[in-house]
Ligand SMILES: Nc1ncnc2c1ncn2[C@@H]1O[C@H](COP(=O)(O)OP(=O)(O)O)[C@@H](O)[C@H]1O
């Protein structure tokens with residue numbers, strides 16, 4: 001009983017009551033002007049869906065990239081006939097260095113046996129004359145490609161027992177650079193589109209505020225605070241934004257459905273089981289939340305200017 | 316209750332609307348503010364409602380210097396006042412009930428309490444039967460009465476009326492004035508700005524006459 005009374009006191013609190021009334025007024029106004037607001041909501045949904053889709057594709061592209069096991073690595077060829085102790089020393093020195101994930105020693109004899117077997121030859125026919133050198137495959141830790149690896153390559157080349165080093169990381173660096181460029185481009189596009197979204201909402205709200213100028217003047221005359229006047233507009237922005245966010249989720253899903261067939265076919269051609277999938281529940285919620293926040297920001301912008309002008313009513 | 320001390324108001328552009336006005340109005344008084352058009356009546360009411368600030372001098376209401384009320388507290392100050400205008404500032408698309416409810420909504424009062432107080436206010440101005448009528452469809456006199464109901468619904472300390480009978484015929488004017496007297500009898504301070512000399516002549520009330528922004532006569536209430 002005391003809990004129920006506490007709840008009643010809470011929901012009956014003037015502050016909460018004001019918010020409830022403002023939200024109701026906003027929804028009522030939105031419903032009454034649905035057609036007029038639909039354009040703005042649609043623009044906002046598209047503006048949100050575009051960067052969201054790009055982000056989704058980029059994320060899954062990165063996942064695919066990692067799935068390939070595309071870690072940067074070096075292939076070290078030892079001198080022909082290098083002493084096993086010299087090779088072991090280089091392996092030990094490499095393993096002790098930072099930024100190295102692992103060193104795999106491909107023994108010359110084993111490699112030759114494998115090679116001969118794959119060619120259908122008898123390794124014994126070659127006697128002792130194994131043409132292959134000892135090989136070390138050095139896997140670098142993720143993110144060490146670039147300047148860090150150049151020093152490492154120089155050090156390895158300087159070892160007497162080492163014949164040559166082949167760097168397998170150039171293409172990975174290129175891919176990484178392209179990915180970073182894509183990320184940056186996406187960020188720029190997202191900022192521009194989201195900014196435009198705020199302006200669209202701001203403009204809509206500004207027009208609505210102007211329509212209600214007489215009402216706002218009355219409110220101020222009878223002692224409404226700026227917060228009170230602004231509140232229904234802010235809720236209007238939040239509700240509009242949330243609806244646009246739901247629309248954007250729907251659009252992203254549609255894009256994924258439209259693309260998933262061709263993507264799967266392409267992946268199959270590369271013997272990959274990769275599948276494009278839509279945003280998860282967290283991402284959907286994030287999108288709707290972001291949209292609501294943008295709607296709120298737009299509404300704030302749309303009311304700030306007009307309210308300042310209307311705040312001291314003259315007659 | 317109200318004290319003006321050497322108040323001057325100069326509008327941007329150089330118009331001296333008030334010049335060195337000093338006066339005292341006690342709580343519960345009924346005062347007419349009179350003078351030709353342009354004498355400064357509206358300006359004085361605007362200063363009392365904090366719709367504007369004086370250029371010189373001080374305005375005190377209930378011993379509070381209005382100068383010291385910052386912009387963000389002005390709304391709370393206004394809630395103690397009831398304001399009535401010639402061009403009544405109603406929302407024509409909304410019902411009489413909703414118009415009167417606005418000051419209560421602004422204060423965050425609950426629905427039941429609002430219903431009670433709006434009905435009581437509409438009843439006092441004899442318009443309870445029109446509570447659902449849209450304000451825009453009411454006659455001028457009825458609209459003015461809705462405006463009065465809205466001004467008193469918050470149980471204000473004082474009523475400020477600017478030409479409240481300006482658009483009304485003598486009979487309706489009498490009726491409106493009767494309403495103000497009714498509220499004054501229960502202790503509300505009433506200040507009515509009007510240039511309607513005929514209306515004032517029939518009353519034995521205090522009359523403050525303004526001319527070109529100066530107080531030129533202050534006649535105390537008659538017997
Ligand atoms: N907002 C304003 N800007 C400039 N001048 C104004 C303004 N309001 C009123 N005035 C001038 O101030 C003087 C007093 O006006 P007002 O207080 O409205 O007089 P009243 O209500 O007695 O007719 C007039 O000369 C009027 O033109």
Ligand SMILES: [Mg+2]
Nearest residue numbers: 356357358477
């Ligand atoms: Mg006037």
